[in-house]
Amino acid sequence: MRTKPTYQTWIRVNKLLIFLGISLLFLMITFFPISIYLRILSGMLALPFLYIVFILSYSIFQFAGFGGNYQSKIHDVIVSRMDVESGKILDIGTGSGSLIIKIAKRFPHSSLIGIDYWGENWEYSKAQCEENAEIEGVSDRIQFLKASASKLPFRDAEFDVVVSCLTFHEVKDSRNKTDVIREAFRVLKPGGTFVFMDLFLDEAMFGERTELVADLTDTVELKQEKLTDVLNLPKLLLNKKVLGNAMVFHGKKTK
Ligand SMILES: C[S@@+](CC[C@H](N)C(=O)[O-])C[C@H]1O[C@@H](n2cnc3c(N)ncnc32)[C@H](O)[C@@H]1O
Structure with missing residues (x-):
């Protein structure tokens, strides 16, 4: 049995990982040997997902006991x-x-x-x-x-x-x-x-x-x-x- 209680934050880690996965996918596409326009578009599409990843990660830190509590x-x-x-x-x-x-x-x-x-x-x-x-x-x-x-x-x-x-x-x-x-x-x-x-x-x-x-x-x-x-x-x-x-x-x- 555990000796310390575990209280996760209100932010679901799965959700964070999904947005992180989508951002990484778009970022990877920017390195593919395809048209420069598609690579720029892919980089731009990554931005809103990266912003969500940032907000979710920051919220986890602020909500958690190891952060802002x-x-x-x-x-x-x-x-x-x-x-x-x-x-x-x-x-x-x-x-x-x-x-x-x-x-x-x-x-x-x-x-x-x-x-x-x-x-x-x-x-x-x-x-x-x-x-x-x-x-x-x-x-x-x-x-x-x-x-x-x-x-x-x-x-x-x-x-x-x-x-x-x-x-x-x-x-x-x-x-x-x-x-x-x-x-x-x-x-x-x-x-x-x-x-x-x-x-x-x-x-x-x-x-x-x-x-x-x-x-x-x-x-x-x-x-x-x-x-x-x-x-x-x-x-x-x-x-x-x-x-x-x-x-x-x-x-x-x-x-
Ligand atoms: C943001 S969490 C808050 C958890 C907890 N109240 C706290 O402050 O740590 C939202 C909670 O609502 C629960 N929930 C969602 N729909 C529900 C429902 N129909 N009946 C009971 N609980 C529900 C979820 O399982 C989750 O535990």
Whole structure:
């Protein structure tokens, strides 16, 4: 068994390798004994892919523990907005378990569940979460379940706190992301609290923000914070394709 937990970043290494492969292919073509125009064209086609490789590699470095550690810092922002001493906590889209394990350590009287669909296009797994929790000494209080955020396998009002980080926009089995957020509210007790970090400013994903908030606030009191207002992020992470659209929604269920 491992002795150190492994928490990958939010950037998929496979994705990085695909873009790197395409860039290298275009660059190799520039050395082929073919028309100079085709070689120039190939070199130009390599440029956008190289730019993506740069952005992805830089993001991995900034998110990872060996670099800027921003993934953990963002999780700290979520934990700092949690209002709980004990009770039952749910993390939707738990990934490698990094957020929920952090929460378990911060709130030693809580019991916790992390759900994820752990699809093949991601590099996390349930076994990895369980092993991480074991290594971190919190496995007796955390359960990991395979489920989709769009249809949570829980009764109404089962949790005191629900958290989620960068997951709602990824849910593919529900076209309407507001429905996925509502599903999270369904399993929260009246009086219970929630903290969600996601790309809520991305209108293609979530629609216009005032409409989104109006849609949600019939059953919750909701505070909104731009991530950039609560955490100093390196400039390149503010790219709209990375965290430029990130916001924290937090508050309380009223009924
Ligand atoms: C960017 S990662 C964030 C992981 C984790 N919340 C964190 O902060 O480290 C997005 C996560 O959403 C999960 N996910 C995507 N679609 C999902 C779905 N339909 N139901 C549950 N989880 C899903 C992925 O498996 C992945 O773990």
